[in-house]
Amino acid sequence: MDKQTITIYDVAREASVSMATVSRVVNGNPNVKPATRKKVLEVIDRLDYRPNAVARGLASKKTTTVGVIIPDVTNIYFSSLARGIDDVATMYKYNIILANSDENGQKEIQVLNTLLAKQVDGVIFMGNQITESIRAEFTRSKTPIVLAGSVDPNEQVASVNIDYVEAIDEATSTLVRHGNEKIAFVTGSLSEPINGQYRLKGYKKALAQAKIAYDPNLVFETEYSYKAGEAIWDRVKAAGATAAVIGDDELAIGLLNGAGDDGVVVPDDFELITSNDSKLTEMARPKMSSITQPLYDIGAVAMRLLTKMMNKEEVDNQTILLPYGIVERGTTK
Amino acid sequence: MDKQTITIYDVAREASVSMATVSRVVNGNPNVKPATRKKVLEVIDRLDYRPNAVARGLASKKTTTVGVIIPDVTNIYFSSLARGIDDVATMYKYNIILANSDENGQKEIQVLNTLLAKQVDGVIFMGNQITESIRAEFTRSKTPIVLAGSVDPNEQVASVNIDYVEAIDEATSTLVRHGNEKIAFVTGSLSEPINGQYRLKGYKKALAQAKIAYDPNLVFETEYSYKAGEAIWDRVKAAGATAAVIGDDELAIGLLNGAGDDGVVVPDDFELITSNDSKLTEMARPKMSSITQPLYDIGAVAMRLLTKMMNKEEVDNQTILLPYGIVERGTTK
DNA sequence: AAAAGCATTTAAACCGCTTGCATTTTTTTG
DNA sequence: CAAAAAAATGCAAGCGGTTTAAATGCTTTT
Numbered sequence A, B: 001m002d003k004q005t006i007t008i009y010d011v012a013r014e015a016s017v018s019m020a021t022v023s024r025v026v027n028g029n030p031n032v033k034p035a036t037r038k039k040v041l042e043v044i045d046r047l048d049y050r051p052n053a054v055a056r057g058l059a060s061k062k063t064t065t066v067g068v069i070i071p072d073v074t075n076i077y078f079s080s081l082a083r084g085i086d087d088v089a090t091m092y093k094y095n096i097i098l099a100n101s102d103e104n105g106q107k108e109i110q111v112l113n114t115l116l117a118k119q120v121d122g123v124i125f126m127g128n129q130i131t132e133s134i135r136a137e138f139t140r141s142k143t144p145i146v147l148a149g150s151v152d153p154n155e156q157v158a159s160v161n162i163d164y165v166e167a168i169d170e171a172t173s174t175l176v177r178h179g180n181e182k183i184a185f186v187t188g189s190l191s192e193p194i195n196g197q198y199r200l201k202g203y204k205k206a207l208a209q210a211k212i213a214y215d216p217n218l219v220f221e222t223e224y225s226y227k228a229g230e231a232i233w234d235r236v237k238a239a240g241a242t243a244a245v246i247g248d249d250e251l252a253i254g255l256l257n258g259a260g261d262d263g264v265v266v267p268d269d270f271e272l273i274t275s276n277d278s279k280l281t282e283m284a285r286p287k288m289s290s291i292t293q294p295l296y297d298i299g300a301v302a303m304r305l306l307t308k309m310m311n312k313e314e315v316d317n318q319t320i321l322l323p324y325g326i327v328e329r330g331t332t333k
Numbered sequence C: 001a002a003a004a005g006c007a008t009t010t011a012a013a014c015c016g017c018t019t020g021c022a023t024t025t026t027t028t029t030g
Numbered sequence D: 001c002a003a004a005a006a007a008a009t010g011c012a013a014g015c016g017g018t019t020t021a022a023a024t025g026c027t028t029t030t
Helices: A008-015 A019-026 A034-047 A053-060 A076-091 A105-117 A132-140 A164-177 A193-209 A226-238 A249-261 A295-310 B008-014 B019-026 B034-047 B053-060 B076-091 B105-117 B132-140 B164-177 B193-209 B226-238 B249-261 B295-310
Strands: A065-070 A095-100 A122-125 A145-148 A158-162 A183-187 A219-221 A243-246 A271-274 A289-292 A319-322 A325-327 B065-070 B095-100 B122-125 B145-148 B158-162 B183-187 B219-221 B243-246 B271-274 B289-292 B319-322 B325-327
Touching: A008 A019, A008 A034, A019 A034, A053 B053, A065 A076, A065 A105, A065 A295, A076 A095, A076 A249, A076 A295, A076 B095, A095 A105, A095 B076, A105 A122, A105 A132, A122 A295, A145 A295, A158 A164, A158 A295, A164 A183, A164 A193, A164 A243, A164 A271, A164 A289, A164 A325, A183 A193, A183 A226, A183 A249, A193 A219, A219 A226, A226 A249, A243 A249, A249 A271, A295 A319, B008 B019, B008 B034, B019 B034, B065 B076, B065 B105, B065 B295, B076 B095, B076 B249, B076 B295, B095 B105, B105 B122, B105 B132, B122 B295, B145 B295, B158 B164, B158 B295, B164 B183, B164 B193, B164 B243, B164 B271, B164 B289, B164 B325, B183 B193, B183 B226, B183 B249, B193 B219, B219 B226, B226 B249, B243 B249, B249 B271, B295 B319
Parallel strands: A065 A095, A065 A122, A122 A145, A145 A158, A158 A319, A183 A219, A183 A243, A243 A271, A271 A289, B065 B095, B065 B122, B122 B145, B145 B158, B158 B319, B183 B219, B183 B243, B243 B271, B271 B289
Antiparallel strands: A095 B095, A289 A325, B289 B325
């Protein structure tokens, strides 16, 4: 009927030692005589004892679990980061509680709170908007937090990203160099700093450098999805753009297909560079030129940084920028 | 310095009631006088008290957390299921601990054990191979388990799937109807029941019905990845196939692109039907014809089933088959 | 007004493990 | 060989809740 769990107490009794000793051998504490350790280990094995992590968590105030807030696991960009996060988490004996937020501020706060209630040792947050309310929650809790692939303009909270300004500047400049003068900039909401501040800045910078006037009509704000990309093609075309820099791969492949289905030949008639270099770029035809970013590593590094913070180690640089690059594949001349 | 946590005890003191009463109001127990409830609620609000889920878990033996073992979050098929799982989990106030297994038996067991140590209330397992050792772990623990998008030939453990035999039969028959006689069947390892038993059976069934001899040379075993698909095209072509039924969307898009890059026109010269109807099917060009399966729902239903099991409700049918269909898009005539 | 019957509350025993401190055992040392 | 030092081990107090049995209040009944 009941789960007939065997506890540390059972082991102690069977091995005729105290719970304290059993606890020590379980935790690899060196203050145990080898003979005793062996005896205890045998009993543990015989009884098939497994420490209850919840009890352990209560007593030690550590759960070896971190919370991961992700907009949508189904988006390849985020799931790539998540994979990096999970792998290094595993490496450091942590588990991750994964929660989708849909970038909904309300949900984010809600989720963050339940994660904190569950006493996670740290949290990794993905989401492009660090609203005041979520920041308030962050600071209120003493739990370490790091952003992965998400910027905090204030640089208050630790984060791992690439230099979006430079990256988009370079991507845009590439397009300029290929002779384009009307380059569309299509991405997610400009109210998200990553778009409205960083990427847009890079875009403008490249234009200024090329002495091309900035035209707001070439800036397209939409959501990160394939459908949105397909849908926005008409407007991009109508605006007279001959090329586009795009902030998300799903969005980009949508736009690419939208153009293709419209009879436009890429890259001859239209060039395009996307931003994330996820595996989608290789799946598209033509393959998409892209800013390259180490997605997996962004997640991995973020998690590594978090382990340091949870470990109260001194961290010299809270705001990490990983290297990016540009690969030209089939969507640029 | 310390996290200065405020506990139920603090609330009790401030509200001059016992912890038990505070516990009752927190848990919505009706046996509390409205006036008392109000008073306690005020103190909770004033002190900004949040129940410690770990302590609660220890005392109540419920963690409202379920473990989710997934081969790879980065694979759109699995992440789609995961999304369904998480949404329903959230709906029922559960959180999910997500762990990647890479379909590695060793890792799966390892992960399952740490999940059980963390006292998850249930687990959802994705992975195409239910080895004896993992099944042993399953039965050893009294924790409810359900498989999502993964079959257990023995039907010992609860699961949610579509009818792979029928689905592949229908897909293959469609290809037959279009006049193909040499139809390749390309999928993951045949040692996985879902492929070796179910899908293969459907494939053979369709051939038999059409009086086409089964030719082992038209069966391709590979891994579920884009690269694998691209790579296997040459062999499929060499085998003289004029069409293919494929067990995974990433694999399918790889094969599709492999063919296209080789100058083969799909669907005129080669037809293809894939299996999962993930968003990749719409991203490919031509768009891929596919067996349709309610990916999100498979996850959602699996989680729903798990909630029932965790709740010790009687479950009439442990082996759920959701409806599937066939959509013909651009890769079939 | 005392006895009953309910509705509320409280006291206190866990839940299973960690950990500081005390105690015991073993090893060194003079 | 006794004393001091070091190494092992045990005790018991938490960790922050849940939950049951018992106690307390009030209202109702007779």
